[in-house]
Amino acid sequence: MKSFFALALLLWSFSGLSQNLSSQELLDNAIKYHDPNGNWEHFNDTFTVVMTMPKAAKRTSSISINLPAEYFSVTSTKDSVTTTYALNKDKCTLTYNGKVLDSLKAKDKNMTCDRATLYKNYYSYLYGLPMKLKDEGTNLGKVEKRTFKGKTYLVLKVTYDEAVGSDVWYFYFNPKTYAMEIYQFFKTDEHGKEKPDSGEYIMLSEETLLNGIKIPKVRAWYYNKADKYLGTDTLVED
Structure with missing residues (x-):
């Protein structure tokens, strides 16, 4: 019984760790998954x-x-x-x-x-995502746990300096592997507030290695409003 509670405590600790990551820790883990050898800089x-x-x-x-x-x-x-x-x-x-x-x-x-x-x-x-989230002018917001289409993610909110852009982005990471699986953006009004019916979300699937970086092969684009399908980008391997 003692060992059971010890295991339960250990599992709870790992679960809590994934949910209490700082924005920088989550980004670092995602980059470690996608670009473990730092190849993007020399892409x-x-x-x-x-x-x-x-x-x-x-x-x-x-x-x-x-x-x-x-x-x-x-x-x-x-x-x-x-x-x-x-x-x-x-x-x-x-x-x-x-x-x-x-x-x-x-x-x-x-x-x-x-x-x-x-x-x-x-x-x-x-x-270049998620590595590009280290660029100057990128502001990392809080990390939250969010369910999207029946699956739970760790979600990183990102805004940008005015000179870079006004859209608000959300990046959805697998809580176990830290693979980036979705990103989403919203337009903002003159007060900087998100317009809930604006913008798009992009579902990422499959992976390939490009310059030693794990890159999503398929990107399916949808409007946030009414989930309207826009199109799909597929990376074709030669």
Whole structure:
């Protein structure tokens, strides 16, 4: 009987530990799961993502991120059109169906270097999570236990300095492994309050190794409002 109570106390202690983690401890555990060798800082790889959406043609994108060289490119094909946005440090190159565009022709195709920067930030952020939560301007909020679609998670609230962004994000981690399984964001009003019917949530499933980092292969996007399905990004292994 004594050993039974000792075991129960031990199990209770581990359970309490997972529920009472600080935000920094939870993030550190999640990064240890996804990037145990600290490879994100030196990330240099090319990967392919296929986007499927209801009632729309699929889009296939080849994405190159080389953080040490400050290089990024995304080449996307949809229907008969292929576009490339490339940033090599401060140099921007825009290509349409294999032809490099000057500024006037790029404008005609609605292609801009600002959009290239937007794509760079977008893909680097999503595929660099949760490591990107250590970036300057990121504010870690409290950790809470939350049930989403019948499963319990440790949830980390994240806000950003005004210069970075105004959305409020929630990251859902498996309480046993600390794998990131969902993230969700909400827009805010002029007073900084969340708009409950705004934003989206993204369900993550399966995993692959990319530069030694555990990366979710499938991202299914939904509106927070009415759980409306938007589309799915699938990382395709070559």
